[in-house]
Amino acid sequence: MKNRLVLAPMYRVTDLAFRLICREQGAGLCYSEMVNSEALIRNNKAAQALSLSCKEDRPLAMQVFGARVESMKKAAETLCREHEFDFLDLNLGCPSDNVINQGAGSALLKRPKRIAEIIASWQDFGKPVTAKIRSGQNILHSIKLAKEIERAGASAIALHARPVRQKNKGLVDFVAIKRVKKAVGIPVIGNGGVKSQVDFERMVEKTGCDAVMVGTAAIGNPGIFAEILGKKPIFREQAFLRYLELSHKFGVDSYFGRMKTQAVKFFEKDKEKMQLFQKTKTLEELTLVATLKKQ
Numbered sequence: 050m051k052n053r054l055v056l057a058p059m060y061r062v063t064d065l066a067f068r069l070i071c072r073e074q075g076a077g078l079c080y081s082e083m084v085n086s087e088a089l090i091r092n093n094k095a096a097q098a099l100s101l102s103c104k105e106d107r108p109l110a111m112q113v114f115g116a117r118v119e120s121m122k123k124a125a126e127t128l129c130r131e132h133e134f135d136f137l138d139l140n141l142g143c144p145s146d147n148v149i150n151q152g153a154g155s156a157l158l159k160r161p162k163r164i165a166e167i168i169a170s171w172q173d174f175g176k177p178v179t180a181k182i183r184s185g186q187n188i189l190h191s192i193k194l195a196k197e198i199e200r201a202g203a204s205a206i207a208l209h210a211r212p213v214r215q216k217n218k219g220l221v222d223f224v225a226i227k228r229v230k231k232a233v234g235i236p237v238i239g240n241g242g243v244k245s246q247v248d249f250e251r252m253v254e255k256t257g258c259d260a261v262m263v264g265t266a267a268i269g270n271p272g273i274f275a276e277i278l279g280k281k282p283i284f285r286e287q288a289f290l291r292y293l294e295l296s297h298k299f300g301v302d303s304y305f306g307r308m309k310t311q312a313v314k315f316f317e318k319d320k321e322k323m324q325l326f327q328k329t330k331t332l333e334e335l336t337l338v339a340t341l342k343k344q
């Protein structure tokens with residue numbers, strides 16, 4: 050990694066085109082959004098598209114969610130055979146009902162034995178395995194879990210220091226990150242609430258974490274990485290035009306719903322354009338709105 054700045058995995062956000070702009074803005078490591086293991090092994094077109102990368106998109110952690118060891122192993126096998134990336138990452142934090150009802154994401158936090166089995170089953174593919182967890186009911190639970198993950202063979206842990214019930218908002222437990230970092234020998238990536246250079250420095254100083262993961266603050270705003278590094282960030286409007294260009298190059302733009310959701314986020318400070326984006330029905334209309342000059 051060229052620095053300690055990490056783009057978080059974010060469903061419907063961190064596609065290949067988006068990651069490339071975050072890298073241009075300075076992100077040292079990017080995560081893919083979570084990919085469904087069952088969909089991957091069914092060769093689902095959308096799941097395959099989510100796993101796309103390219104040689105500029107490195108280092109890349111490919112994140113997978115699922116609950117069944119056999120499916121997770123097959124999914125990892127498929128990914129390693131068909132895609133280019135550096136780390137296989139296990140999602141242990143998703144709070145969405147849809148994922149929890151499958152026994153995956155944060156539902157697995159209560160099943161350390163299953164976690165260890167999945168991580169062990171991923172050791173055969175020649176790629177480092179990482180896991181992204183959340184802080185639990187108490188710090189001791191997080192420490193115990195992190196140690197078990199390390200023992201199972203993981204090479205790094207990202208800790209989103211908020212409990213599941215908080216989803217992605219509210220207070221972040223720096224002490225949990227600090228204690229987990231002290232308890233394990235593998236790198237720990239701290240995550241939660243970093244929106245500026247000051248937040249970044251505070252996270253490193255208060256927790257001693259090895260790297261810092263940025264989520265929400267990057268949505269519609271890849272320039273946050275340049276900002277944190279003390280460099281001049283790309284304007285949001287310009288960043289969206291770059292997103293359109295890269296999406297076209299890599300076929301991300303064949304998913305119009307995604308393009309529209311991304312557009313709204315990039316332009317959330319321009320209410321007029323945001324409303325226009327919401328009315329668009331085609332990529333041409335969306336591009337037209339993006340390039341409209343202000344009167």
Ligand SMILES: Cc1cc2nc3c(=O)[nH]c(=O)nc-3n(C[C@H](O)[C@H](O)[C@H](O)COP(=O)(O)O)c2cc1C
Nearest residue numbers: 057058059060082083209217241242243263264265
């Ligand atoms: C829109 C959205 C989608 C997310 N999708 C994922 C995901 O696919 N996998 C995952 O592990 N975490 C996911 N997260 C959680 C983030 O990776 C991150 O842990 C969380 O947002 C906390 O970081 P922040 O405070 O910087 O936003 C998502 C968060 C958001 C806001």
